[in-house]
Amino acid sequence: MLLQILLTLWRRGKPCSRRAVMSTGCLILSLILGMTSGCGKHEATPGVTSAYSGFVCAACGAKFYVSGPVSGESCPQCKRTEVQPVLAFVCATDGHTTIDVRRSRLIPCEQCKAQTTSFRDPTEGELQAWGAVQKPKADVAGK
Ligand SMILES: [Zn+2]
Ligand SMILES: [Zn+2]
Numbered sequence: 001m002l003l004q005i006l007l008t009l010w011r012r013g014k015p016c017s018r019r020a021v022m023s024t025g026c027l028i029l030s031l032i033l034g035m036t037s038g039c040g041k042h043e044a045t046p047g048v049t050s051a052y053s054g055f056v057c058a059a060c061g062a063k064f065y066v067s068g069p070v071s072g073e074s075c076p077q078c079k080r081t082e083v084q085p086v087l088a089f090v091c092a093t094d095g096h097t098t099i100d101v102r103r104s105r106l107i108p109c110e111q112c113k114a115q116t117t118s119f120r121d122p123t124e125g126e127l128q129a130w131g132a133v134q135k136p137k138a139d140v141a142g143k
Pocket of ligand 2 (some may be wrong): 028091094095109110
């Protein structure tokens with residue numbers, strides 16, 4: 001069906017629009033491939049835009065998160081700027097995720113004390129379990 005439309009467009013098209021059809025076809029194909037390869041995965045791929053940004057305030061200890069990325073963070077509780085972004089450190093031994101501040105090395109699992117093997121952006125459920133509360137972006141974003 002989709003292929004037929006593309007073929008029709010291809011036959012009718014001038015050379016320049018043929019290129020457009022080609023790129024559309026490629027885009028659709030890569031989308032399909034992306035969907036099928038993404039099916040088996042449970043976790044979000046690190047590096048893609050995170051759904052949630054979690055933070056802990058170094059001054060007052062407040063744990064909070066916002067939906068989507070945010071820059072120039074300040075604490076919604078004490079209004080200071082000593083806030084640190086947090087990550088989910090994943091333990092391969094028991095599958096437990098430890099939420100902690102972003103750092104240059106991996107940390108031990110809070111559950112079994114084994115060294116965690118990877119990290120990624122935390123999910124909303126993980127942030128809530130950790131004790132973070134969702135804040136409006138306006139309360140966190142810097143001026
Ligand atoms: Zn604070
Ligand atoms: Zn563990």
